[in-house]
Structure formats: C-alpha cells, structure tokens
Amino acid sequence: MGEGLPAGVGGISQRLGKVHHGIHTRRSETRQGPARKIRPSRIRAGFGLLQNHPTGHEGKGDFAANEHENQEALLERAFGRAKDFGTDKVRIFSFWRVDDPETVFERVAKELDRTAEIAKREGIRLVLENEFDCNVATGAESAVMLSAVKAPALGLNWDPGNAYAAGELRPFPDGYALLDKKRIWHMHLKDVEGTGTNWRPIGGGQIDYVGQFRAILKDGFAGTMSLETHYLNAAKDKEASSRESMDGLLKVIRAV
Secondary structure, three states, rough: OOOOOOOOOOHHHHHOOOOOOOEOOOHHHOOOOOOOOOOOOOOOOEEEEOOOOOOOOOOOHHHHHHHOOOHHHHHHHHHHHHOOOOEEEEOOOOOOOOOOHHHHHHHHHHHHHHHHHHHOOOOOOOEEOOOOOOOOOOHHHHHHHHHHOOOOOEEEEEEEHHHHHOOOOOHHHHHHHHHOHEEEEEEEEEEOOOOOOOOOOOOOOOOOHHHHHHHHHOOOOOOOEEOOOOOOOOOHHHHHHHHHHHHHHHHEEEEE
C-alpha cells in the first residue's frame, strides 16, 4: 500500500506495513499436485490448523471431535503453497473452541510447539490468529499461549475485531497491552460494535484503530496487514461494502 493513494496517506501506510488482500488456503486447496510459481508482491497464503477455516461450529465444545491428527501431510502441502506464492507466513488456528479452553490448553500448546518446529525446518513462520471460534480468541489468551510456546517460528496474527467478538471489549488498549509486540507479524483489520459479529467499516465500530496504529508505529511493527471485508451494508452489496471498509481505513490512517 502507498502507491496511488490520496496525499498524506501513502507515507503513513508504508510505515504501518503493507495492507493487502489475503489468500486463505483451506484443506481442499492444499491437495497434492503441481502448482504454478506465482510471486506477486503483496500476497500471503493462509492455512488453518483445523479441518476448515472456522466459519461453522462443528465440534465446538468437544475437543476430541476436532480433526487434529495427520497434520504433517497437510502442513507440507500448505508450506509448499506458501512458497509458491512467495511468502514465508502461514496462518494457523488453535482448534475449535471448547466449553472451557483451559482444559485443553496444554494439548493445544504442545501441538503448536510441534508444528512450529516443523515450520522452522521449512523456513516458514506460523502466524497464530486469535479467532473467536477457537481456543485462542482474545489478546489475553494470545499472550498466555505465546508465553507458553516460545518457538521462534510462531508469532501472532493479531485481530482486534475477533478479540472484541470473543468478549474482550477493549482489544486496544487492554488486549494489545498484554502482547509481546515483537511476535506480532500480521494483523487483520475489521471493525465491530454491539455484541458478537456485528461487523462495521473500519472506524465505524468500537475499536480504537487510531490508537492501535499509533501504538504499533511506536512499538516498531514491521509486519503486514489484511483488510478483512466482513462488513456487509444494508444493500448486501459486497463491492460497495468493501469500498466503505477501505475508505474507513484510509480515514483512520489520515488521523494517525
């Protein structure tokens, strides 16, 4: 980000990191077979340490029902796709959220540590997303997990919107204050208000993105960001909604 933007926006956006769309690679998309070498400058591959990206609720409340076996073959394919796209980051999750995440904390931590060791050998960095449907959902939970799993190949995909949706109503400054800033390697940007997943354009919800951006600049953030266009306007127009989200983001950047 930074090219062809309104005056006063390009410089600050470059300091904040590249804001881009993401490619989310799911299990069905990591099947075996040759892949073309594609190397655009602003792209990332994502892989969920689940059967699929957590958009449903299968297995919630029952860790045993989650698919967490035979991950190595899936990891190998995800790593291969990441390299095809010219990125060293692969997004992962912490398994479907159970009724009491503390009961599976050690098991999740062990799996993340094991996976990070595999990633390290492949020259891949894992970014653990705090996801409201998973066992690591908030800034507080992210901080505890990263403290337990000190693997150098594991960092965080910080998502203030997800933290809010999980009940952490002040992801900034409260949730962010708990995080190891050097291990925040990627950010998801979306806004929210009310309870649950009432998504809003950036700057139109309850998250203090002006304060969040000022803080990451001060803390030396050198990672990347993705604008997540979850917000849908009253007309259900996805393109217009996405433009609203981007316009909101640019307005916030100008205020920084």
